[in-house]
Amino acid sequence: MDDSDEVDEFAVEDSDSLSDRPSELRLCRSCATLVDADGQGEGMLVSTAVNLKYEKFSSEIIVLLLICGTCSKYQAIWYRNKWTSFDSFLQISNHPTTITLQVTSLKSRICLWILSQVLHNQFDLSENETHMQFLPPPSNEFARLLIQNGNVIGFYSVKQKGALYRGSTMDRYQMNMVDTIYIRKEHRNQGLGILLIEDALDISPGHDLGFSSPVSESLLYVLKKLLIQHPALRDKIWLCDFTGCEGYKRSAWYEIKASLQ
Structure with a gap:
């Protein structure tokens, strides 16, 4: 499938079909507002267009999303000429494995957007x-999706070494720097956080890896487990501000040790 075919999968071919309401979408997953098949009831489901920048195209890609008229949270995405729940959209295969996949296609870019802007921002916080x-997420940022049993359940994004610092024309990142890392709530406490960090380390084996400040308590806990298990990594992991240059990086292990005292 080429890029233009992917764009077509998100196009509205029949405006009348926008009124379709699959039964799985009748109950808002956030406020539990009940909406009947005709879009009436205690609340309304209304469509809204979101422009997504995608580096392979000169113009933005318009994706249609369904929002709850009561709580204003996203409920579904228009895909292949029907409303599709986010859980269904994020199921991309049937392979019973846990893998990471680099974000390169339009669908993977939209999966990344759904994870960060919908599931994390609207439902997990x-x-x-x-x-x-x-x-x-920026349209050209390096990111990898976490896939478990065919379902996209998380991601991490990296500011790559040598890339320009945001808004600067001169300052560049001094190491690969994990900017965001996320796993859906129902899949946490399974060791997947360590898996993602190890995956990020494998991008440039043997090189330093930074984490953009501020770093959450939950991420520090995962880093502590990783560095206790793998002492050789203790001089490779940094907590960074700015570009991670001298004066703007702190040893993650030293900060973790200080918190243990």
Whole structure:
């Protein structure tokens, strides 16, 4: 399938079909507002268009999303001429394995957007954690999806060594730097966080790996487990500000040791 075919999968071929409401979408997953098959009831499901920048195209890609008229949270995506739940969209194969996949195709880029902007920002964060929302992922940022049993359940993104620091024309990242890392709540505490960090280390074997500050307590906990298990990595993992140059990086292991005292 080429890129233009992928774009067509998100196009609205029949405007009348926009009123279709699959039964799985009648109950808002956030506020439990009930909507009947005609879009009436306690609340309404309304469509909204989102422009996604995709580096392979000169213009933005418009993706149609369904939102709950009561709580304003996303509910589904228009895909292959029907409303599709996010869980269904994120099921991309039937392979019973756990793998990572680099984001290169349009669908994988949209999977990344759904994970960061919908599942993380709207459903996994509490009202007191809105300051932890992810920014929309840049169209050209290196990212890999985490896939378990055919379902996309997480991702991490990396500012690559040598890339320009955001907004700068001169300053460049001094090491690969993990900018965001996310695993859906129901799949946590399975060792998958360590798997993602090890995967990021494998991008440039033997080289330093930074993590953009601020680093969450949960990520520090995962780093602690990793560095206790693998002492050889203790001088390779850094907590970074700015580009991670001298004066803007701190040893993750030293900070973890200090917290243990």
